[in-house]
Amino acid sequence: MKINERFYPILATLAVLVLLYGYGIFEHRAFSDTYVLGALLTDNAFLIITAVGMTFVILSGGIDLSVGSMIAFIGVLMAELVTGFGMHPVTAAVVAMIVGSAFGAFMGVIIAKFDIQPFIITLAGMFFLRGMCFLINLDSVPIDHPFVSAFSGFKIQLPGRGWLTASALLMLATVIGGVVIAHFTRFGRNVYAIGGDRHSAELLGVPVHSTIIRVYTLSGFFSALSGVVFAFYTASAYPLAAVGVELDAIAAVVIGGTLLTGGMGFVLGTFFGGIIMGVIQTLIAFDGSLNSWWTKIMIGALLFGFIVLQRLITRSFSGMRAGAT
Amino acid sequence: MSDTVLSVRGAGKFFPGVKALEDVDFDLERGEIHALLGENGAGKSTLIKVITGVHPRDAGTVSLEGQEIHPQHPGDAQELGISTVYQEVNLVPTLSVAENLMLERQTRKFGLISWKKTEADAKTALEILGLDIDVNRPLGSYSVAIQQLVAIARAVALDAKVLILDEPTASLDGEEIKTLFRIMGELRDKGLGIVFVTHFLDQVYAVTDRITVLRNGRLVGTFVTKELAQIDLINHMLGRELAEVSAHRHQDEGSYDGPARQIQIKNLGKKRVLEPVSLDLKAGEIVGLAGLLGSGRTELAELVFGTQKADSGLVFLDGEPVMLRSPRHAIRAGFGLCPEDRKQDGIVAELSVRENIVLALQGRRGWLRPIPRAEQQKFADDMIKALGIATPDSEKPVGQLSGGNQQKVILARWLVSKPILLILDEPTRGIDVGAHADIIKLIKELCDEGLALLVASSELEEIVAFADRVAVMRDREKVSELVGAEITQNSIIEAIAR
Known part of the structure; x- marks a missing residue:
């Protein structure tokens, strides 16, 4: 049976992951330990959670540049709520996530109603939120609360020396939630349809505006969740945290096999994409002789490869479309 | 044969400096294939856009089964029972065939899409047209002809009363056109009203029952296909009855x-x-x-x-x-x-x-x-x-x-x-x-x-x-x-x- 062409990119992602991980195990014996796996899941948790939201945005044919600033803003906001107002961290997290989702919805409304490039609006959102961080707090502040300590101390032992942290568990839950939304709800399928061909989607009766608003709300929600995880994980908040994370998230989505122009891709691919980025980082740390900037070089090279691969796969499609006119 | 399903009266549409459509009447009956003809700019596509709600009309009425309708966009018209298949395939090439057929109509269980049932429904919809393809493959991987048929399958599966085919044959070859015509005939026999826009006159004579000709945004007339000689049809389309301009x-x-x-x-x-x-x-x-x-x-x-x-x-x-x-x-x-x-x-x-x-x-x-x-x-x-x-x-x-x-x-x-x-x-x-x-x-x-x-x-x-x-x-x-x-x-x- 012929493999469905929709799976080519994610198969490529898996192949890269297996190759990199295999190389790691071959070169460094310690790489096969679950310790590495546990650390990968924990260290990249906030990135992958953000990237899951970004997957929906990119699937719809858009982009969200505000997520990095959102992570920092949510951290600073929570620190203020917990230490300044004496709120319980869970309550603060809920408030912060409502604020984050609302801000995402706000950007979505502007993008949909005024038909503006998401690039511009979320760029504005990025500056706005980063600025708001400094309005609340100029310095790095600790978030001191027994719950936060409990959160960062929580561990499930894995076979071997590794363990799953609360961050990792939340991230895995987010990925599963993302998969369900993307593949088993009409909203999710409508996102794919809009990204594939917005005009056609409209003619097929897809509520384009409300779907786009919900996409950015979802991205706001996931990046706020990521901000909460980041704040709990580091037990602190810093206005300059997570600078450039929006670009890492986009990279994870693309390496995960999602078409940058939208319409094709998998949330699970984004998970693998995030892990690949982590594996590269770990490999370079294990090697010891390489500068950490090699991470960027490797990720850049991978991105080049994936973007060309996507082009090759979509070209056959667009060729057929051109024949239709 | 006086079972009118779609009726347009005095339709008008004006764009700055142009009367794209003026005082046009159009009647479509159940179980007929009705050709809509005219040169470029005659107002065919404007009429269709007015019927399907792409353009709001500036004058006149459109009624479906005697009820006046005001569709705001093609989705509205679709829900009312007017489905349109366009010359360029308006489906999403990156989605699977099944998804294109069932978008916004997927079968759900406990709020989540049941893919098994959705795919089965998609297969059923294609069977009506005698199309047997793998519905899981992306639509874009199939030929334009098959994409066109999928578009028609979707339109028909929507319980359409009126099916508008806007130059559907432009990208099809001879065999594919025959298949399309056979399907059009079957749908007509099931009681659908079909509007067929084309500029191939032999096709008009091959499948249609009646012809409406537009020119310069105005109605020239509606004719029974069998009673209209091709040369008269061309006359109507090109507007021969206009007085010859004096200064040769x-x-x-x-x-x-x-x-x-x-x-x-x-x-x-x-x-x-x-x-x-x-x-x-x-x-x-x-x-x-x-x-x-x-x-x-x-x-x-x-x-x-x-x-x-x-x-x-x-x-x-x-x-x-x-x-x-x-x-x-x-x-x-x-x-x-x-x-x-x-x-x-x-x-x-x-x-x-x-x-x-x-x-x-x-x-x-x-x-x-x-x-x-x-x-x-x-x-x-x-x-x-x-x-x-x-x-x-x-x-x-x-x-x-x-x-x-x-x-x-x-x-x-x-x-x-x-x-x-x-x-x-x-x-x-x-x-x-x-x-x-x-x-x-x-x-x-x-x-x-x-x-x-x-x-x-x-x-x-x-x-x-x-x-x-x-x-x-x-x-x-x-x-x-x-x-x-x-x-x-x-x-x-x-x-x-x-």
Whole structure:
């Protein structure tokens, strides 16, 4: 049976992951330990959670540049709520996530109603939120609360020396939630349809505006969740945290096999994409002789490869479309 | 047979400067295939867009089963039972076939999509059309014909009462068209009302029960297909009953006596686009290109101008072959083209009148030798005056002018570059009556100044009014050439219908 062409990119992602991980195990014996796996899941948790939201945005044919600033803003906001107002961290997290989702919805409304490039609006959102961080707090502040300590101390032992942290568990839950939304709800399928061909989607009766608003709300929600995880994980908040994370998230989505122009891709691919980025980082740390900037070089090279691969796969499609006119 | 499912009364749609649709009545009965015919710009697509809610109507009523409807967008119309299949497949190529069929209608269990059931439903929908394909593959991986059939399957599966097929056969081959016609027949027998838009007349006679003809946004009439001879149909479409325009140009010929430049088109053709055509033109002469839509008029114009590359034949200017590999070469050689779709191919809507006018001249000079601003201004002002372009000043963006004035700006663009041959494709399309007369007058004046003009038009009275010679096109081939007194609307229609 012929493999469905929709799976080519994610198969490529898996192949890269297996190759990199295999190389790691071959070169460094310690790489096969679950310790590495546990650390990968924990260290990249906030990135992958953000990237899951970004997957929906990119699937719809858009982009969200505000997520990095959102992570920092949510951290600073929570620190203020917990230490300044004496709120319980869970309550603060809920408030912060409502604020984050609302801000995402706000950007979505502007993008949909005024038909503006998401690039511009979320760029504005990025500056706005980063600025708001400094309005609340100029310095790095600790978030001191027994719950936060409990959160960062929580561990499930894995076979071997590794363990799953609360961050990792939340991230895995987010990925599963993302998969369900993307593949088993009409909203999710409508996102794919809009990204594939917005005009056609409209003619097929897809509520384009409300779907786009919900996409950015979802991205706001996931990046706020990521901000909460980041704040709990580091037990602190810093206005300059997570600078450039929006670009890492986009990279994870693309390496995960999602078409940058939208319409094709998998949330699970984004998970693998995030892990690949982590594996590269770990490999370079294990090697010891390489500068950490090699991470960027490797990720850049991978991105080049994936973007060309996507082009090759979509070209056959667009060729057929051109024949239709 | 008086079971009307869709009824349009007095429909009107106005765009700035154009009446795209005026006072049109249209009735569709259950269980009939109804052809909607007319040349480009006749108002077919506007009528469909008014019915399906793409454009809000400015006048008249649309009722479905006796109930007046006001669809706001195609989704509304679909829910009411009016499904449309467009010429270009309006499905999402990156989604699977099943998803395209079932989008927004997926079967859900506990709020989540049940893919098993959804795929089964999709298969059932395709079975109605006798289509057996893997519904999990992306739609874009199938041929356009299959995509088109999927679009029809979706439309039918929506419990449609009215199915509108807007040029569905344009990208299908013979076998595929047969399949489509068989399916159309079956759907008709099931009681669907089908509106069929096409410009292939043999297809009209093959499948339709009745024909409605539109011209210039107005209703010409509704006829029973069997009772309407093809030649009468062509008459209706091209508008022969209009009084012949009095001033035949070939009667006041000879006002130009400058150097006689010769342009010879020899066996110019391209596979699957145009059979080799030969045609001679000389300075001070207007040659008309007549024929129905899709007959090869536009294609000939594009080959001469280099928009499409010919794979046979040559064009000679004063006996010397001209290299026509791109419009740039053609412009260098002194050719100009005013395209049919001026919005898409002609004007640059955001640029000002002045900038649009100097565009071709600048292109010919090359970007290293900019035209001084004062000179540009002079060109623009001269042209605005000479052609009577209605604009407050030369800096207004062209996109804000009316259709007729936009057309004049394109004419002006070529005139300042002093072309030898000017090709006009449908120069009076979509412009109002007053501007229409202006343009025709201009065409005659240009010719008197020593231009060679090749004018493609679907308006016969227009061609008869100004052409010295007429090349008649049919099925991508030149079928006849008429000269002088031979040029009448009758003779052209006969040449097309023969």
